[in-house]
Amino acid sequence: MGAYRDAWQRSVENPTAFWGEAAELISWYEKPSVILDDSAAPRYSWFADGVMNTCYNAIDRHVESGRADQLALVYDSPVTGVIRRLTYAELLHDVSHFAGVLRGLGVNKGDRVVIYMPMIPEAVVAMLACARLGAIHSVVFGGFAAHELAQRIDDAQPTVVVTASCGIEVNRVISYKPLLDAALEEATHPVAHCVIVQRPEETATLVQGRDVAWSEAMSAASAVDCVPVAATDPLYILYTSGSTGRPKGVVRDNGGHAVALRWSLPNIYDTHPGQVFWAASDVGWVVGHSYIVYAPLLTGATTILYEGKPVGTPDAGAYWRVIAEHGVRTLFTAPTGFRAVKREDPTGSFVSRYDLSEFKYLFLAGERLDPETFTWASDLLKVPVTDHWWQTETGWPIAANLMGLEPMPAKAGSATMPVPGFDVRIFDEAGVEVPAGTEGLILVKTPLPPGCMTGVWGDDSKFEEIYLSQNPGYYLTGDGGHFDTDGYLFVMGRVDDVINVAGHRLSTGEIEEIIAGHPDVAECAVIGVADELKGQIPRALVVLKAGVTRDHATIESELVERVRGQLGAVASLRQVNVVDALPKTRSGKILRKSMRAIADGVEMAVPSTIDNPATLENLRPVLRPN
Ligand code: COA
Ligand code: AMP
Numbered sequence: 001m002g003a004y005r006d007a008w009q010r011s012v013e014n015p016t017a018f019w020g021e022a023a024e025l026i027s028w029y030e031k032p033s034v035i036l037d038d039s040a041a042p043r044y045s046w047f048a049d050g051v052m053n054t055c056y057n058a059i060d061r062h063v064e065s066g067r068a069d070q071l072a073l074v075y076d077s078p079v080t081g082v083i084r085r086l087t088y089a090e091l092l093h094d095v096s097h098f099a100g101v102l103r104g105l106g107v108n109k110g111d112r113v114v115i116y117m118p119m120i121p122e123a124v125v126a127m128l129a130c131a132r133l134g135a136i137h138s139v140v141f142g143g144f145a146a147h148e149l150a151q152r153i154d155d156a157q158p159t160v161v162v163t164a165s166c167g168i169e170v171n172r173v174i175s176y177k178p179l180l181d182a183a184l185e186e187a188t189h190p191v192a193h194c195v196i197v198q199r200p201e202e203t204a205t206l207v208q209g210r211d212v213a214w215s216e217a218m219s220a221a222s223a224v225d226c227v228p229v230a231a232t233d234p235l236y237i238l239y240t241s242g243s244t245g246r247p248k249g250v251v252r253d254n255g256g257h258a259v260a261l262r263w264s265l266p267n268i269y270d271t272h273p274g275q276v277f278w279a280a281s282d283v284g285w286v287v288g289h290s291y292i293v294y295a296p297l298l299t300g301a302t303t304i305l306y307e308g309k310p311v312g313t314p315d316a317g318a319y320w321r322v323i324a325e326h327g328v329r330t331l332f333t334a335p336t337g338f339r340a341v342k343r344e345d346p347t348g349s350f351v352s353r354y355d356l357s358e359f360k361y362l363f364l365a366g367e368r369l370d371p372e373t374f375t376w377a378s379d380l381l382k383v384p385v386t387d388h389w390w391q392t393e394t395g396w397p398i399a400a401n402l403m404g405l406e407p408m409p410a411k412a413g414s415a416t417m418p419v420p421g422f423d424v425r426i427f428d429e430a431g432v433e434v435p436a437g438t439e440g441l442i443l444v445k446t447p448l449p450p451g452c453m454t455g456v457w458g459d460d461s462k463f464e465e466i467y468l469s470q471n472p473g474y475y476l477t478g479d480g481g482h483f484d485t486d487g488y489l490f491v492m493g494r495v496d497d498v499i500n501v502a503g504h505r506l507s508t509g510e511i512e513e514i515i516a517g518h519p520d521v522a523e524c525a526v527i528g529v530a531d532e533l534k535g536q537i538p539r540a541l542v543v544l545k546a547g548v549t550r551d552h553a554t555i556e557s558e559l560v561e562r563v564r565g566q567l568g569a570v571a572s573l574r575q576v577n578v579v580d581a582l583p584k585t586r587s588g589k590i591l592r593k594s595m596r597a598i599a600d601g602v603e604m605a606v607p608s609t610i611d612n613p614a615t616l617e618n619l620r621p622v623l624r625p626n
Contacts, residue, residue, distance in 0.1 A: 231255020260451025
């Protein structure tokens with residue numbers, strides 16, 4: 001039996017032994033005697049009586065074991081022209097002092113801190129400072145607008161919000177502070193204090209008594225030590241889109257998270273202490289949490305924090321420049337980034353300008369890696385290119401080609417095989433497991449391994465209701481796909497209302513809710529349609545209220561602006577069409593799937609349950625004009 005098959009088998013047959021062994025990879029104040037607590041199944045807890053601190057494992061222990069002068073974090077910002085390098089000792093200094101700032105503002109174990117930041121080192125410092133105090137961070141992606149931030153503030157109820165004066169999008173300065181002020185105005189939860197990083201590109205106006213400047217607070221602060229927490233105490237809340245209009249707060253614990261991520265870096269990504277890992281994502285997404293911040297630092301590796309884009313900052317050689325300049329061994333990003341590079345530099349001419357001798361692996365996730373991009377990247381880079389599949393909920397890959405354990409021949413279009421700990425199965429809609437080659441819903445047999453979500457913040461029943469109730473004993477991923485006869489997993493896309501736009505996860509339901517709030521709109525449908533660059537983009541079809549006589553083009557552009565203003569520019573909603581009616585089933589359900597098929601040019605039978613077939617036909621020229 002190969003190393004992969006052996007590890008996977010052990011992980012599902014004897015998870016206690018497998019993860020008990022992996023737990024040795026981190027430092028505990030009190031080692032867990034219970035590895036897997038199944039007494040409250042279908043809810044499981046990992047390392048229930050263990051006591052540890054995630055920040056200690058990510059920083060202090062490396063300083064104590066001889067890595068004080070090794071680089072922990074390299075901030076590379078082509079948008080500001082800054083490169084800043086922090087050793088583990090320097091990171092410890094900043095994090096322990098910022099923990100002092102937070103404590104001075106009343107943050108203690110279990111309190112929440114919302115972090116709404118661009119990709120600057122202070123974002124990472126703030127996250128780790130929360131972990132140091134046993135406080136719970138909730139990072140909100142900087143591309144979200146004030147309304148999204150307000151929703152998260154009301155749900156997480158933070159003691160403090162940490163932000164910056166601005167972000168920089170290529171060459172545009174995006175003021176963050178007015179967004180924060182608007183969010184605090186909209187939110188009902190009162191936030192006592194905000195810490196603001198004043199960036200040289202813009203100085204924010206501070207609110208007396210509420211806001212403090214990062215640098216002033218830091219110069220007055222004293223260092224604070226790590227607070228021991230239970231392995232099962234929450235480390236963070238990360239909001240993600242689901243089928244409903246409201247984002248849900250995925251909760252992750254401390255102990256299971258540290259063990260899983262520490263195990264994953266060498267085994268999946270073949271990256272080891274002292275080596276350089278670059279996740280070209282954003283700290284606001286799960287990839288950023290796990291693979292910009294926690295996994296590389298828990299491992300004692302060097303992480304790259306990149307404030308730039310794959311193209312335009314300044315050119316399509318950005319990936320190769322960063323890899324060469326910082327000796328990156330493993331790059332992890334989204335396929336959309338590679339498609340952007342391919343579009344600008346189809347022959348990959350920029351590659352030859354850089355020394356990529358340290359570069360060994362490319363990992364892609366966030367959306368399905370289309371076979372064309374897979375082949376283009378493989379031919380160009382001559383390193384293994386790995387599509388791997390995961391979600392905010394799991395926090396680390398469910399399926400991958402495990403480069404550090406046993407590399408396998410890649411198959412274009414496949415995320416390779418289930419990662420140890422994940423017992424992946426395919427079921428049909430009726431709840432019956434289907435054989436290889438048959439498409440179905442992808443489920444994972446419980447218990448999920450360490451590192452996966454432990455609950456939904458603020459509503460404990462939601463976790464079971466959304467993820468565990470459809471097929472008892474199995475976790476519902478929300479994705480569809482199949483295994484082939486060699487055991488390779490093909491993930492084909494979401495089976496719910498979630499869409500992936502340039503690697504950003506969005507809910508069509510949430511966009512619909514914003515559109516429906518416009519006074520002229522009677523009803524609407526938002527669908528995700530295929531897009532060559534971004535994978536998917538949203539399109540909206542709206543029916544106006546009777547008696548509305550305003551110009552359709554004006555209403556359509558108001559709706560584009562409304563979504564941009566309330567959700568954020570990342571929604572990338574550019575096309576809204578006013579139509580006479582929406583196709584529905586006899587029970588009144590809008591036939592979004594049929595509309596999407598027409599827009600994507602996919603043949604699909606008209607559902608027999610349709611109430612108004614002519615309506616669907618009438619939409620054809622709108623959805624697919626050519
Ligand atoms: N703050 C403020 N605005 C932001 C933002 C942020 N953090 N991130 C994106 N935006 C804005 C962009 O400026 C853009 O605004 P515009 O409509 O005014 O031009 C809009 O949101 C859409 O952004 P994006 O989807 O990123 O599209 P783009 O055309 O600017 O760039 C790519 C396209 C493919 C280059 C880019 O999406 C990319 O790098 N994707 C990789 C994503 C990724 O790594 N995801 C993480 C999963 S691993
Ligand atoms: P997020 O929670 O933002 O990480 O988005 C998770 C969703 O992105 C998954 O449920 C999938 O729909 C999609 N996704 C992520 N990685 C892949 C992949 N490698 N292949 C196919 N879909 C993916």
